[in-house]
Amino acid sequence: MILRKYMSLLGVGSAQIDLILSKDQYCKDESVKGEFHLKGGIVEQEITRIECDLIVTDHQSKEEVMIGSTSLLTSRKIKNGHLEKIPFTFDLPTELLPSNDKRSYRFKTRLTFSEGVESKDQDQITITE
Template sequence: MILRKYMSLLGIGSAKIDLILQKDTYKPGEMVHGYFLIKGGTIEQQLKRIECDLVMVDSEADEERIMDTVTILTSTLIESQAANQISLTFRLSDSARPSSETLSYRFKTRLVFSEGVESIDQDAIKIV
């Protein structure tokens, strides 16, 4: 049991997060609907917060910029091997530029625990 606890503190066997979106193509100003799927690891872990950033990547200017952030503060205990869902509703900016060969968008999601390594997920979206 102690070995599993220390392994999860290093990120081995810890809880994981996955952002599930209803679709992957949106228009500026559109609502994004989905949910965070949290899967418990080998031991129970205390969740502190979920952070989800909308990141714009401009490869031409070699720039990565956070456009908006959603933070969910919580003190939920993630049970071993359990699965939890938390809803997400997010409004894209009316001024979001369309995706192109050099401009892309992604949601970068982090699951932050009171102890242990963060779990990170990235999901690309396209703005038309």
């Protein structure tokens, strides 16, 4: 049991997060809906925060800019092997430019624990006119 706890502190067998979106193509000013899926690891862990940032990447300059962010502060425990679903909503700004071969958008999600390594997830979306 102690070995499993130390392994989870290093990120091996720790809880994972996955952002599941209802679709992957959106218009600017649309509301993105989905769920955070939290899957418990090999030991129970205390979750302190879920953060999700919308990032735009300019493929010519290689520049990444955070457009918006949402955070959920919590002090819940996720049991080993347990699956928990938390609703997600994000309102896209009206000034977004459409996705193309020079510009792309993604949600970057982080799950933070009271102890241990963060769990991360990335989900690409397409913005249309």
